[in-house]
Amino acid sequence: MKKAVHFGAGNIGRGFIGFLLSRAGYRVVFVDINAELIETLNEKGFYRVMEKGEDEKVYRVEGVTGILSTEEQKVAEAVAHAHIVTTAVGPGVLGSIAPLIAAGISRRLQHSPEPLNVIACENMVGASTFLKEKVMEHLSPSEREKLEKTVGFPDAAVDRIVPPQSGTDPLGVAVEPYFEWVVDIGGFKGAVPEIPGMKAVENLQAYVERKIYTLNTGHAVAAYLGYEKGCTTIREALQNPQILEAVKGAMAESGVYLRACFGFSEEEHEVYIEKTLQRFLNPALEDPVVRVGRNPVRKLGPKDRLVYPSVRALELGVKPVNLARGIAAALKFDYEEDQEARKLQQMLREQGIDVVLNKVCGIPDESPLRDIIKATL
Numbered sequence: 001m002k003k004a005v006h007f008g009a010g011n012i013g014r015g016f017i018g019f020l021l022s023r024a025g026y027r028v029v030f031v032d033i034n035a036e037l038i039e040t041l042n043e044k045g046f047y048r049v050m051e052k053g054e055d056e057k058v059y060r061v062e063g064v065t066g067i068l069s070t071e072e073q074k075v076a077e078a079v080a081h082a083h084i085v086t087t088a089v090g091p092g093v094l095g096s097i098a099p100l101i102a103a104g105i106s107r108r109l110q111h112s113p114e115p116l117n118v119i120a121c122e123n124m125v126g127a128s129t130f131l132k133e134k135v136m137e138h139l140s141p142s143e144r145e146k147l148e149k150t151v152g153f154p155d156a157a158v159d160r161i162v163p164p165q166s167g168t169d170p171l172g173v174a175v176e177p178y179f180e181w182v183v184d185i186g187g188f189k190g191a192v193p194e195i196p197g198m199k200a201v202e203n204l205q206a207y208v209e210r211k212i213y214t215l216n217t218g219h220a221v222a223a224y225l226g227y228e229k230g231c232t233t234i235r236e237a238l239q240n241p242q243i244l245e246a247v248k249g250a251m252a253e254s255g256v257y258l259r260a261c262f263g264f265s266e267e268e269h270e271v272y273i274e275k276t277l278q279r280f281l282n283p284a285l286e287d288p289v290v291r292v293g294r295n296p297v298r299k300l301g302p303k304d305r306l307v308y309p310s311v312r313a314l315e316l317g318v319k320p321v322n323l324a325r326g327i328a329a330a331l332k333f334d335y336e337e338d339q340e341a342r343k344l345q346q347m348l349r350e351q352g353i354d355v356v357l358n359k360v361c362g363i364p365d366e367s368p369l370r371d372i373i374k375a376t377l
């Protein structure tokens, strides 16, 4: 039986990637830092995925096991014998799991000439490429050379809304019915693995940018404006007409860049926006604004969902007022339980807005975007 090692047994790990890998016939080994989660996975050996839409469908995902990420030897051994490696840990964690993947690849290169593909399934443009760079840092020059020949790191876009889980089942995952997993066909080494639900494409960049700079952009604007107004969920936020308008406006502003860069037609982009909004409004899913707004420092980064499309829209002559409202609201996201939110608030208090716009958002002093943001604060 084929083996998959998946890093991150969280919502996307269990509810999307692990689920598809298991259905494709892989024995899935989850690696996670959460000891209780790994213990429960190993005790039960299965979990349920509940698709929440107009009808509810329940799937049983069998034959799954777990390894704690601190069990370095075991993780390396699993990677050394895997047929595919995937991750869904969060972009900020890729650097921490890179040594584990490198140790596994190093062992593998000694005994197997078989190709391996490592796919980072994160909300980040170029996540697998970034992971590859981090893995390379832990390999010798001769290992790096061999890696280039046999180990692929195809970039990917992953789309399925999976909110935090609320039921009593410690492993069960409630997910929306929709999903899209698109992977760069040119990044694979060896044959593209047959995984129903995973689509290998030539124009990955268009998929990944459209997803992050439309869906995640709109989601973030809804989350930060919703938080500001005291809303608990994304659905509640979007029931506020002003927030809904800002979310639509921000996705349209991003769309100016996406259409210019990738050639989507206006109608096509409108259909994508409308479908995305319907997914945000799914009454069967309770998606907290604090989940969608999590890690504001990451989300305010120069390549992420708010600043990047704002800069691109400005270059194309469009004033990104709605994106700027999202950025301004993100700067006010003071959710105490979020470490990055605390850090951001401290930075704002101690160093001021100009330093934050510079250091966190990467917006140069001379950019008119600074004034547009400040005007909405």
Ligand SMILES: NC(=O)c1ccc[n+]([C@@H]2O[C@H](COP(=O)([O-])OP(=O)(O)OC[C@H]3O[C@@H](n4cnc5c(N)ncnc54)[C@H](O)[C@@H]3O)[C@@H](O)[C@H]2O)c1
Pocket: 007, 008, 009, 010, 011, 012, 013, 031, 032, 033, 034, 069, 088, 089, 090, 091, 093, 096, 097, 121, 122, 123, 158, 159, 160, 161, 162, 163
């Ligand atoms: N939830 C969604 O709707 C969604 C959809 C598409 C993409 N994503 C992306 O998927 C990734 C995961 O998101 P999620 O919602 O599943 O988050 P999550 O918090 O539910 O899962 C992340 C998992 O990674 C584990 N982890 C953290 N540090 C680790 C480490 N050092 N080693 C091993 N495991 C570690 C955590 O314990 C957790 O189980 C993120 O990049 C996110 O942007 C999420």
Ligand SMILES: O=P(O)(O)OC[C@@H](O)[C@@H](O)[C@H](O)[C@H](O)CO
Pocket: 123, 158, 159, 160, 161, 162, 215, 216, 219, 220, 291, 292, 293, 294, 295
């Ligand atoms: O996962 P993040 O923190 O990058 O973004 C929060 C949400 O926008 C995100 O998880 C979406 O639910 C997901 O990207 C849908 O595919």
